[in-house]
Amino acid sequence: MTAAIVVGGGISGIAAAGALATAPRPVDRVAVLDRGRRLGGRMAVRTLRTGPWAGHIVDLGASYFTVGRPEFGAVVDDWLARGLARPWSEEFAVISTDGTLSIHRGPMRFAAPNGLRSLVEDLAAALPAGVAVRTDRNAAWLRRGAVRPWGLDAGPVTSGTSADPGAAAVGVDEHIEADVVALCQPTSQAADLLRESPNDPDLTGLADACARRRYEPLLALVAQWPQRSWEPFPGCFVNGDATIAFIADDGSRRGDGAAVLVAHSTAEFARGYLREPNAAAEPLVAALRRLLDIDEPVAVEVKRWGAARPATDEVGSSDARFLLAPGGVGVAGDAFSQRPRIEAAWLSGRALGTALAALADAS
Ligand SMILES: Cc1cc2nc3c(=O)[nH]c(=O)nc-3n(C[C@H](O)[C@H](O)[C@H](O)COP(=O)(O)OP(=O)(O)OC[C@H]3O[C@@H](n4cnc5c(N)ncnc54)[C@H](O)[C@@H]3O)c2cc1C
Incomplete structure (x- = not known):
């Protein structure tokens, strides 16, 4: 039984979840968490x-x-x-x-x-049964897991409905573990999450790469x-x-x-x-x-x-559609294209989901 976590229910996160769950060797359980009240992120x-x-x-x-x-x-x-x-x-x-x-x-x-936003909700509604999509869930701390490679602490948010960084976490009321993790948020927000684990060189390296994309x-x-x-x-x-x-x-x-x-x-x-x-x-x-x-x-x-x-001067410096750290934590979104748009975010999420499904299968 393989498991994945997707942080972010914008179009890149939903595309990643779809790719994880429909890959040739699909991931069995995919948990998608978004801190907004509704899915869609910046397609608000x-x-x-x-x-x-x-x-x-x-x-x-x-x-x-x-x-x-x-x-x-x-x-x-x-x-x-x-x-x-x-x-x-x-x-x-x-x-x-x-x-x-x-x-x-x-x-x-x-x-x-x-x-x-209705288009993201439509894609989410078509996801296979093994994918659980939840809103009002803030990913607070990503770290090494006890049972699987990665663990994520999450909780509800006090306010905010969107991708805005203003939303504050009330606390943590759940811990989930997975073989691979897709962070499908603006790279600046992914960097904040990754920096919660300052002693993990894989995560801090990924945070630094994210922070370069402002x-x-x-x-x-x-x-x-x-x-x-x-x-x-x-x-x-x-x-x-x-x-x-x-x-x-x-x-x-x-x-x-x-x-x-x-x-x-x-x-x-x-x-x-x-x-x-x-x-x-x-x-x-x-x-x-x-x-x-x-x-x-x-x-x-x-x-x-x-x-x-x-x-715009800091995107698309390479051909990569996403960032991937050793161990199976990746970052997708619109920061990896010369044209940082909805289509780019969908392509990025889908590419990361496909890559992570292969890693989960091999692990
Ligand atoms: C004002 C504006 C105008 C734009 N105009 C256009 C346009 O005309 N055409 C176009 O193609 N693109 C446009 N874009 C860009 C487009 O919206 C994005 O490229 C696309 O929506 C990105 O999707 P995404 O899923 O990568 O990120 P997002 O839509 O930002 O989704 C990220 C999700 O992650 C969630 N999240 C973040 N942190 C956490 C956390 N810690 N825990 C849980 N969830 C979290 C957020 O709530 C959000 O739902 C515009 C963007 C804005 C803001």
Whole structure:
């Protein structure tokens, strides 16, 4: 009987669990733990509670996904066939440094009518019976096990629903052991977990390798208006602005025409507001109004992402899709690609799961 632990129920963790459980010599028991209340990690969704579009769901993290590789394309084709994903647009706007807005053609960007998180939940629902996926479980301490090579102490979290590092552990109320472990979290968070075992050279070596792949923060502003007052555009990249880097028209993305915009800040701007993200609402709204020449929104909220995207100059320095320490602890996610995206995270998790299944079988 072989066993694996997967930390993280974002798309890379669920892909890793799937690969572990469906490998040619599958791992018998796979435990997936996520500290959020729901799966999905940075493919996060929020239902608006107040404002004219209360009840509307918004993608708070990732905006869309693209497809490059046929393996991921097959997964996406299945989502499309079942209506879980839909083509959003091949044309995105760009606001250049002089303020002019132009339309550019690029790859098809796909969205999900029920929010991107629903796609991760769909993958999780299809996992074989030997995989147990649990939320509200914080992985607190990874160390050598008594019965199997690795042991993990885990417990509930006080607050937080997402991949944000703000979630605090209440304590530890379980210990599980496994032959192999997949850490499918941003490398900065994997490094924190690995550093809980400072006397284990395999884990500290892995922590150091993780720490070299830094993540940048981001603030997401969700703003509502009673009705739309801007020229239709799906998404808009903003070049050279100190405050805002990207704007998504969530009504266009969702396909329901809601007058809701989601603006992503620059990393530099976010760094100044990480302790008090709500204080960023005013300057974010001012920048959004300046860029699009629109009225004051009637309802706004700000979501802080402490680790949103890998710093682009530090990713993909090798061809490796994941990190693997001696003894069968690996790290997967979007930090291992020149294009740190949803597809890259899925490919990374799947590759690590496949490699760990072979190791578990050999052990
Ligand atoms: C604002 C924003 C915009 C983005 N836009 C796009 C986009 O348009 N297109 C695109 O392709 N990608 C985009 N991305 C990137 C995309 O979201 C990620 O590449 C992808 O979701 C990464 O998936 P993952 O599973 O590797 O990591 P995550 O989604 O971060 O999942 C990691 C999971 O690990 C859990 N976790 C962390 N620590 C612990 C612990 N100690 N114990 C238990 N669980 C833990 C977290 O709760 C989380 O659910 C964006 C990201 C953000 C934040």
